[in-house]
Amino acid sequence: MLDITEELRAWAEEGRDFAVATVVAVGGSAPRGPGAALAVDSAGTVIGSVSGGCVEGAVYELCQQALADRETVLERFGYSDEDAFAVGLTCGGVIDILVTPVAATAPARTVFRSALSAAARGEPTALARIARGPAELLGQALLVRPDGSYEGGFGGHPELDRTAAAQARAMLDAGRTGTVDLSEDGSHCPGGLTLLVESNVPPPRMIVFGAIDFAAALVRAGKFLGYEVSVCDARPVFATRARFPDADDIVVDWPHRYLRRTTTDARTVLCVLTHDAKFDIPLLTAALRLPVAFVGAMGSRRTHADRERRLREVGLTEGELARLRSPIGLDLGARTPEETALSIAAEIVAARRGGTGVPLTGSDTPIHREGAERGAAVAA
Template sequence: MLDLLPELRDWLDDGRDLAVATVVSVGGSAPRGPGAALAVDRSGAVVGSVSGGCVEGAVYDLCAQALESGDSALERFGHSDEDAFATGLTCGGVLDVLVTPVRADSPVRALMRTALDAVDRGEPVALARVVDGPPGRLGATLLVHGDGSTAGGLGVHDDLDRTAAARAGAALDAGRTGTVELSPDGSHCPGGLTLLVEAGAPPPRMIVFGAVDFAAALVRAGKFLGYHVTVCDARPVFTTRARFPDADEVVVDWPHRYLRGTRTDPRTVLCVLTHDARFDVPLLEVALRLPVAFVGAMGSRRTHTDRERRLRDAGLDTEELARLRSPIGLDLGGRTPEETALSIAAEIVAARRGGTGRPLTGTRTPIHTPAPPRPAHSTGRPRLPEGVARTAS
């Protein structure tokens, strides 16, 4: 839902009644993941998408019904071998969708507005909503800020709110949206209550070291993928805003010094394009010991062999060196800066999503690979209450 900023915020400012359909969980080859949303207002205007088109019409109708009834609903859309073009996903997946009315008298309205405002300011915030639990609690919402403060509540037990806030905070740290299963008494053990936790965190960072032509193309690719992109190089003559107009930040500093002092997190991507040992070795000494998502370095295989030797001499062990992706990028046969940037971006996506980088033609592996494993207390898909499943037939 949080990905519909600024449209939802404008609708709330206008005082519109609306309903929001949010993907709770997916199975098989569903086209969009948890958190994807579609919203409908009283006039019938619509923004967003939950399936890329497969079930949009049926979800639209559910939103209209929720606006009239004022009740939340959880629906399942699936695929039938007998009729692939019934109300379901022709790609063969299964989609669970939570539909929440947001009328003028709805308590979730203020929470939603607060969450959208926080996302707009770049502040971390999470929404935890009941998608399976005690009667009458479907759609109950707890808002959790990055500092741990909360608003709203799940309305079952105070301990549950505290546990849900802790789990939402963990999801926020990782920038992940998904379901978690808890007990209504607030214990972490699964026990009949499932929450959808939507993490609204600032964009992940991509830091590109080396103010070279390849970097300019990679900056554009990084922005396209949704990263907050920084370019860093110690040479002021090359490290200018004019050369990197698409970057969010252009920093003149020694790369290793900048990396030691800047903010990184488990979503951060580090791309080293300098292929100069004076810069690379001290930078990678720092980078390979940080809990970041990706560390890649440009250079020939000969350069990589020399770089690896220098890093071993500097004290890095085998496990740390194994994190280095070098030469950076997938083998696409590209030569231009743009083609090289594409190969690097492709490797980053594959590393983040668990892809192989192989052509889909001729393979029988799933097109949409499963999300990385969740913590031990989470569940892949919520158990649906009796009577709310919808499967094409």
């Protein structure tokens, strides 16, 4: 739901009644993941998407019905072998959709408004809703903050509220959106309650070291992928706003010194494009010992071999060196800065999603790995 924050916030402030359809779980080759949402207001206006077009018409009708009868429903859509053009996902996937009416007088309205306002301000919060369980609890909401405080609740079940808040806080800390199974006494229990948690966290960081032409193209690619992008170079003549108009931040400092003082987390991507040993070695020594998502370095294979030798000499272990992606990027035959940026961005996505980087043509690997991993649970 938080992927359509701005529009929903406007609707809430205008006092509109609306229904929100949110992807709860996916299996197989479903096009969108948990948290993707479509909303319909009482005038029939629609925003968002839950399937890239496969089942939007049917979900639209479900939203209109939810607005009419004020009831939350959980609906499953999947592929039909008998009629591929029937309502379903012709790509072969399965998705569960939670449809929640949000009327101006509904108790959950306040929680929804708080969640949308926090998302619009960029404040980290987690919105937790009952996605599977007793009908009277479906769609009820709880908003959880990083300190563990929360508002809202699940119909007079304080222990369930506390358990759900703890689980939502853990997912918020990890920046994850997804489902978790709960029972009312707080223990994990398949067949009990299923909680959908949507985490709203700041965008992940991409730090590009080396203010070269390739870096300018990579900054644009990083912004396209949704990263907050910083550029760092020790040379003030190159690290300028004129050269990097799309960067969120431009830092003139020695790369390793900046890395040690800036904030990183498990989602941070570090791209080292300096390919100069006096910058690379102290920078990579620090980077490969940080719990970040991705560390890649540009350079030829000869440069890479020399870089590895130098890093071993300063004490990096084989396990730490194994984290280094060098030469950075997938083999696309890239030549231009834009093509090179595309190859680097492709490797970052593959690392994040568990992809192989091989062509899908002629391959039997799953297209959507996260969906494939959850497929058995969804189909159960």
